[in-house]
Amino acid sequence: MGKAGTKGVSRADRERQIVDVAVEEFGRHGYAGVSVTAVARRAGISKPLVYSYFDAKDGLYLACVQRVGALLVDAVAGARARSGSTGHALDTLSALFTAVEQCPYAWSVLYDPAPPWAGAAGEAVRQYRERLAEMGAAGAARLLDRAGHADPLDHQLLNEIWQYTVTAVMRWWAEHPEQSAAAMAERCARLLTALGGG
Template sequence: MGTVKTKRMPRAVREQQMLDAAVRTFGQRGYMAASMDEIAELAGVSKPLVYLYLNSKEDLFAACIRREAGALTEAVRAGVDRELPADRQLWDGLRAFFTYTAEHPDGWSVLHIQARTHGERFASEVAAMREEIVAFVTQLIVAAARAAHRDPDLAEGEVAGLAEALVGAAESLAAWANATPGVTARQAAATLMNFSWAGLANLMEGRPWSAP
């Protein structure tokens, strides 16, 4: 087997190239089945260079999780204009989420499937990302609820469970949408918006459902 020839380029660029290859390989083949040889070949570098830059398969996988988690979180935050009405903020956030997961299916597989099933170290990386997104969604909902109820002191705890449920639903729906041909990011976002907003609107207008 011949030696892989590499062109000289900045370390940061080369590292991102390796992470791109790793995310694709981990996302499509799974963490256990992915090999450093395959990742190095896809990146167009030698395997020793991958180890030199990223130390081990475990460290490489952790770096992939951190990069993909940061990118997804930033995409959701960037998609929301906090000056818009509450329903528009939630819609834009959902659309940003589903657009990102649709455009980066391998990255989403790394976060949603691989990282959660291969040890506490990896699961904790994803849990931190999830907590950040839940906190962001909680702020969206609580701001809208405070405005609707004209109560600036409405506690976050009143809506924290809703944010948790909404994020969980979005995660499951993204996995389904990516596996279902013909489902667009906009359709997935509209599905969850229609499902959630009717209940949220009733809550904000003081008409919560009560158990019999």
């Protein structure tokens, strides 16, 4: 068990509380628009306490990236029930929606258009994005392989379409936060069915 933080809160619990606030701050305002002072104020603690836990703004951002990156990677990795089928795309989107419904700013933290690319935080962003991209590419490849399409350019194009589609869907959802994860899954199912001519 960690040492007690301020007002009898354990260090681990205090860190979780700070990261909860910071994820929302980074998600709303982007890395460049967030200050440690603002996070401390919203968390109801002192700025020096944040620094004592995370060393610097980059350390705080790294903790946020690790939380949301693991959440998103685990969600996509778990959506394998229909791997290699057209249903796998919907399974993956549904898993992402469920994860982001639990942590509404997860996607925007990991896909901040201007994160710090240097240091441990930048490396973590790259690694989580690459892992998600690799899983998307593998899913697209399995779908084409199953259909007997071996052209590498087909694989490349479908992967590009998938990556941009997921990004567009997540951005659209951020602009329509009244939509639940279930509603988003239903909407995407309708659109995929329509696009498939079903």
